Amino acid sequence: MKIGRITISLLLSLLLILSSTTTFTLAETPEQGNSDSPMDLPLNGLIPETNSETTAIELEDGKTAPIYSTEDAIIENLWIETEIDSDRTGENDMVSIQVMRPNTDEDIKIPTILEVSPYRAGLRPLNFFDVDHDLTPVSHNGNGHGRTFDGKPMSSPQNLGNLGNFYVPRGYAVILAESIGSGSSTGCATTGDPNETLGAKAIVDWLNGEAKAFNDDGDEVAADWSTGNVGMTGASYNGTLANAVATTGVEGLQTIVPVVAISNWYDYFRANGAVVAPGGFQGEDASVLADAVMTRDNAEVCDPILDEMVEDEDRITGDYNEFWDERNYLNDVNKVEASVLVVHGLNDLNVRTNQFAQWWDALSDHNVPRKMYLHQGGHSAPGTSEYQETLHRWFDYWLYGIDNGIMDEPTLDIQREDGTWHKENSWPHVDANTTKLHFQPTEENLGELKDSPVPNQPHETHSLVDAPNTNPESLVSDPDDTHDNRLVYTSDPLSSSVRMSGNAEVSIRANLDQPVSNLTAYLVDYNEDGTFTTVSRGWMDAQNIHGIERSINLVPGRDYTFKWDMQAHDYVFNEGSSIGIVIMASDRDHTIRPITETEVTITPTRSYLELPLVGDLNFEN
Numbered sequence: 001m002k003i004g005r006i007t008i009s010l011l012l013s014l015l016l017i018l019s020s021t022t023t024f025t026l027a028e029t030p031e032q033g034n035s036d037s038p039m040d041l042p043l044n045g046l047i048p049e050t051n052s053e054t055t056a057i058e059l060e061d062g063k064t065a066p067i068y069s070t071e072d073a074i075i076e077n078l079w080i081e082t083e084i085d086s087d088r089t090g091e092n093d094m095v096s097i098q099v100m101r102p103n104t105d106e107d108i109k110i111p112t113i114l115e116v117s118p119y120r121a122g123l124r125p126l127n128f129f130d131v132d133h134d135l136t137p138v139s140h141n142g143n144g145h146g147r148t149f150d151g152k153p154m155s156s157p158q159n160l161g162n163l164g165n166f167y168v169p170r171g172y173a174v175i176l177a178e179s180i181g182s183g184s185s186t187g188c189a190t191t192g193d194p195n196e197t198l199g200a201k202a203i204v205d206w207l208n209g210e211a212k213a214f215n216d217d218g219d220e221v222a223a224d225w226s227t228g229n230v231g232m233t234g235a236s237y238n239g240t241l242a243n244a245v246a247t248t249g250v251e252g253l254q255t256i257v258p259v260v261a262i263s264n265w266y267d268y269f270r271a272n273g274a275v276v277a278p279g280g281f282q283g284e285d286a287s288v289l290a291d292a293v294m295t296r297d298n299a300e301v302c303d304p305i306l307d308e309m310v311e312d313e314d315r316i317t318g319d320y321n322e323f324w325d326e327r328n329y330l331n332d333v334n335k336v337e338a339s340v341l342v343v344h345g346l347n348d349l350n351v352r353t354n355q356f357a358q359w360w361d362a363l364s365d366h367n368v369p370r371k372m373y374l375h376q377g378g379h380s381a382p383g384t385s386e387y388q389e390t391l392h393r394w395f396d397y398w399l400y401g402i403d404n405g406i407m408d409e410p411t412l413d414i415q416r417e418d419g420t421w422h423k424e425n426s427w428p429h430v431d432a433n434t435t436k437l438h439f440q441p442t443e444e445n446l447g448e449l450k451d452s453p454v455p456n457q458p459h460e461t462h463s464l465v466d467a468p469n470t471n472p473e474s475l476v477s478d479p480d481d482t483h484d485n486r487l488v489y490t491s492d493p494l495s496s497s498v499r500m501s502g503n504a505e506v507s508i509r510a511n512l513d514q515p516v517s518n519l520t521a522y523l524v525d526y527n528e529d530g531t532f533t534t535v536s537r538g539w540m541d542a543q544n545i546h547g548i549e550r551s552i553n554l555v556p557g558r559d560y561t562f563k564w565d566m567q568a569h570d571y572v573f574n575e576g577s578s579i580g581i582v583i584m585a586s587d588r589d590h591t592i593r594p595i596t597e598t599e600v601t602i603t604p605t606r607s608y609l610e611l612p613l614v615g616d617l618n619f620e621n
Contacts, residue, residue, distance in 0.1 A: 056108050057171040062404045063389075064396050066169035068102035073168050075100050078213045078221055079184075082202040086180055086187040086195040087301050093180050093187030095199050097213075100164040101173035101225060111229035111254075111399035112173040112207055113163060116200040116245075117238040118293035120176070121183035126292045128283030129315065132468075134594045136316050137515035138543060138551045172395070173226070177203055179241065181302060182295045188302035189293045190309070191286040192265045192327040197244040204230050204245065208252040229399045232338075233257040233391075235381060236351060239343075243359065246340070247332035255398035257391065259343040259381045260351045263359035265327035266320055266548070268351065272564045273544025273551060274518055275318040276590045279349030286313045286327070318541050320548040333362040339369035341394050343387075345377040346415075346569060353536075357503065357568035360427060369407065372427060374570060375415040386421070387413075417572060427570070428502035432612040437579065439489045439508075439604035445482045447604050449491040449579060451617055454605070462487050463601040466517065466585035468593035476522050476534060476582050487602065489609075490526060490580040492619035494573055501570045502612030504536055506581060507563040509606035515554050517542045517598040519562055520587040523609075524580040525573055532580075538566030539591055559603070576620075581609045 058065045079094040086093055101110060164174045180199035181189030190196055205211035208228040213221045230253050232242035239261030246256050262268050269285050270276060277284050287309035294302055312323035325331065340363055344356035356372070363370050373390070375382035390413070396402040410423035437449040445462050467475070467485035475486040506521040523536040543551035545560055554560065573579055585600055586593055 056104060057400065059402070062402070063392055064170040064172075064400065064402070068104070068169045068171065070100075070165055070168055072103045073100050073164070074103055076215070076221070078215055080177075080202045080206050081212045081214070082180070082187070082199050083211075084180070084187065084195050084198050086190060086199070087305070089186075089301065091186075093195075093199055094185060094214075095177055095180060095187075095202060096184035097175050097177040097203060099173060099175050100168055102168050102171060104171075104225070108225070109227040110171055110173050110225060111227050111231070111395075112175055113167055113395060113399075114175045114177065114203060114230055114232045115163065115234040115238055116177040116179050116203065116232070116241045117234060118179040118182040118189055119237065120178050121295035123292045124295060124299075126281075126284065126288055128281070128288060129285060131277070131283045131591075132593045132595070134596050135516045135518070135541075135592055138317065138553050166392075167395070170392075172399070175203060179293070181290070181299075182293050185296060187296070188305045189290040190305065191290045192240065192244065192262070194326055196241065197248060200232075200241045201245045201248050201250050204232075204250045204253050210251075227399075228252040229254045231255045231257065231395050231399050233259070234261075235259040236261065236379065240351075243329050246336045246338045247329045249335035249337045253338045255339040255341070255394065257341045257343065257394065258359075260345055260348050260379050261355065261359075262351055263329050263355050263362075264324075266324035267354055267358070269313070270318050270320070270324070270548070271539040271590075273318045273320075273541035273548050274539045275315050275541075275592050276539050276587075278351070279589065281350075282589065285315060286323075317543075317551045319544070319551055330358060330362050333359075333366050333368070336363070336366065336368050339398055340371075341391070342370065342372040343381055344372075344374055345380060345382075346374055346571075347376060348379045350379040353568040354503070354565070371406075371409075371411055371413075373413045374427070376417060376419070382415070384421075414570060428612055429499065429570075429614045431614045432499075432501040433614075435611050435613045435617060437491065437581075437609045437611065437617075439581075439602075439607040439609075441604045443482070445484075445487050446480070447487070447489040449489050449581065449609060451619075457605045459603050459605050461601050461603050463599055464584065466594065466596075466598045466600070468518075468586035468591075468597075469588055472520075472522065472584065472587050472589060473534075475584050476524055476532060479524075479526055479532075479578075479580055479582075485584060487583040487604075488580060489583075489604070490578045491617075492621040493528065493576050493578050495575060495618045495620045497572055497574045498617055499570070499572045499614040500535070500611055501614055503568045504538070504566040504612070505563060505610045506538065506566065506583075507561060507608055507610070508583065508602045509559055509561050510600055510602035511557055511559045512542060512554060513556050513599040513601075514596060515543075515556055517600060518586040518591045518594070519564065519600070520584045520591065521564070521566060522582040522584070523566055523569075523611075524582055525571070526578040526580050527574075528576040535571050536566040536569050537587070537590070538564050539587060540564035561606075579611070 058067045076099040082093045084093050178185045180187030202211045206213050207223045207226045239258035242256040242258045393404050393406045397406050410425050412424040412427050438453045440450050441447040479488045479490050519540040521538045525533040
């Protein structure tokens with residue numbers, strides 16, 4: 001049965017007056033999926049006890065209070081039987097889990113917070129690919145392998161002391177699991193493919209009576225204490241698995257909280273056809289990560305799977321293919337039934353910001369109940385008490401049905417550059433409009449950005465030579481100096497601040513003296529005091545001018561239009577700053593570093609930068 005908002009609010013107000021622990025019956029869970037509005041969702045009711053499926057909780061300030069002791073908590077080590085055989089042994093994979101739950105009466109039912117991780121048993125040595133080699137030009141108009149298409153995201157996993165000590169006293173079970181191929185689990189790690197997804201999904205199924213679990217003695221163990229309501233969370237790879245399981249639409253998964261998580265593995269290891277690496281892990285790829293987390297016993301059984309991954313991930317062309325398509329969770333957002341609290345750092349160079357931006361767009365398109373937290377940090381969650389309280393209230397709402405008003409609040413919490421937090425109702429900002437800034441040459445390899453093209457400007461050219469082993473920060477600095485290995489175009493100083501919210505794109509008209517090249521763009525804030533901030537980066541394989549699915553052969557010396565996106569951001573350029581775009585070929589820290597030093601020649605007057613800006617651009621001159 002359902003109870004309206006007013007009735008629930010009145011009931012909760014009455015319950016909060018009571019000083020003793022009160023037993024509630026868990027009625028229907030909040031409805032999810034394609035609701036008309038994520039801000040106007042029906043709530044489940046908390047009603048007087050009428051049957052044996054009860055949950056004992058106490059509310060304090062509208063949140064579940066710590067009424068259970070961790071000293072007598074029940075801890076179980078179990079193995080969940082999955083429906084997959086990823087190591088091809090003829091036996092279904094078994095996923096190792098550790099359960100911690102409050103020691104309640106037998107008729108008490110509780111929800112579960114679940115984190116699945118491949119990192120709990122540590123890592124094997126990472127065997128990175130060599131990136132100091134020439135790029136491979138395709139020999140015809142098509143994929144260089146004849147296969148047309150019809151990371152390492154590191155973050156420490158939780159332990160029972162972190163999640164368990166907080167949520168178990170408040171009436172939650174906490175389950176920490178080892179992903180397939182890692183630790184005590186069987187199977188093979190496969191970096192985000194359907195096998196990993198189904199391995200994690202099996203835990204949710206067990207909590208809903210749809211899968212089997214066994215203890216050390218081989219005895220079957222039922223989750224007879226479970227309400228069936230599950231919330232998945234975790235950072236990086238762990239949060240990515242939450243995204244993946246949500247796209248199965250599995251029954252019982254009420255909510256996920258993916259923190260700095262991946263939504264499309266192609267965009268983690270590739271960018272517009274270019275082979276790229278996450279920040280700080282040059283030479284990593286899907287197979288490298290799978291090998292690193294393969295900490296199970298007898299891991300050599302997975303060597304054939306790793307060999308297949310090396311071939312299928314295709315570092316030769318960098319094109320999007322079937323291997324990457326089955327690791328693209330955006331394909332199945334229409335199946336998501338869980339609510340989603342997206343958490344990401346605006347300065348994350350590991351799981352880059354396009355991962356949250358495209359996930360958020362897809363969730364929005366399908367009206368998935370959602371909120372988002374964007375902070376100024378990198379590859380981590382925000383370390384604020386306000387965020388922890390939000391997370392607590394989020395689980396209370398979606399797993400216990402407590403009408404705490406969290407879904408009535410603004411959709412977005414965003415931290416600005418000065419550390420202050422602000423609430424908004426959409427992202428990107430509703431007033432963000434695409435603004436085009438045109439390149440204008442002023443002298444050799446230097447130029448300006450203008451908000452309108454200069455008529456009758458001669459189409460002179462600027463050239464750069466690839467410097468694949470040069471620190472990109474040195475190529476970004478000193479924008480008034482000419483440099484053989486980069487081109488830089490800057491605006492006049494701003495007379496008032498302006499906010500960017502969304503994805504920037506760059507388009508250049510250019511030719512190469514070789515049949516292949518990396519192309520890189522850095523969006524930069526050049527400050528009045530001579531310092532600078534790199535706002536966003538973007539990369540492209542020049543051979544992918546017609547899309548990520550196929551490379552085409554390029555004719556040296558012929559002009560082409562190359563257009564590529566940069567990483568999403570929400571950033572304020574302050575008064576007095578100049579907006580700059582720096583064009584280079586290879587990026588030492590992210591792309592393949594070719595031996596051949598390609599020359600790239602662009603026509604500035606046929607090139608431009610597009611920025612999603614809130615408000616108008618105003619310049620001092």
